[in-house]
Amino acid sequence: MAVLPNTTCLELTISIPGLSSSSGEGGGVSMKDLDINQIPSGGEEECMEDEDESPNGGPPRKKLRLTKEQSRLLEESFRQNHTLNPKQKEALAMQLKLKPRQVEVWFQNRRARSKLKQTEMECEYLKRWFGSLTEQNRRLQKEVEELRAMKVGPPTVISLHNSEPLPASTLTMCPRCERVTTTATTVQDNGGPTAGNSVSANRTLSDKVAFVRSRHPSAAC
């Protein structure tokens, strides 16, 4: 657990509907200058007790921006754990001077958005992988054509792995799509475009790839 470095007053900027920020003239308080810890009319240092109403009883406060420090701590906490138990939530909320509900919402949003990001990355990965497989397939088909045209001697196929000639016995023909492949072919051999991906991302992708492969009668494809 990180320790908040002696925070005396967190800088929360808020917007209060109905509170004019500019009114055209100078001298007004900018929205960005509002500090949630400086609640007018004798507010305490806590910002977590004012429920859903602005201090003057107006419409409920709509949105606040978290400070950099709050965001940093939340991110740090999220890195350690993507979910919080009630105690952790309470402690974090207290540390950040937020309502537990705000911490909860932040984690929910964070989970949702990192999942979205992850999905986008996987989509991109699969697109690129599909492209590389298409290209590989095209090359192999061309090679088959050439071998068929020659009709002489055992075929020589260069391994994608180490550029060594593969023995003909390692070649198989997929009965379904009639494409030639090698029995030693693996996902890694296909040269997935993002070799530097994180472990978790790879596992997720591997699962998906395994699923896709399992639906094909020929595991070699």
Next chain:
DNA sequence: CCCTCGACGGGAGTTACTTCA
């Protein structure tokens, strides 16, 4: 106009507790 992100409503799942046959 588009994007980010804090907030909300609603639905689903889980758990603890109560009621009743």
Next chain:
DNA sequence: ATTGAAGTAACTCCCGTCGAG
């Protein structure tokens, strides 16, 4: 008195969406 099913409340999570900045 005990037990199991049904009902309910509280809580959490996810999803979709809104809207301020």
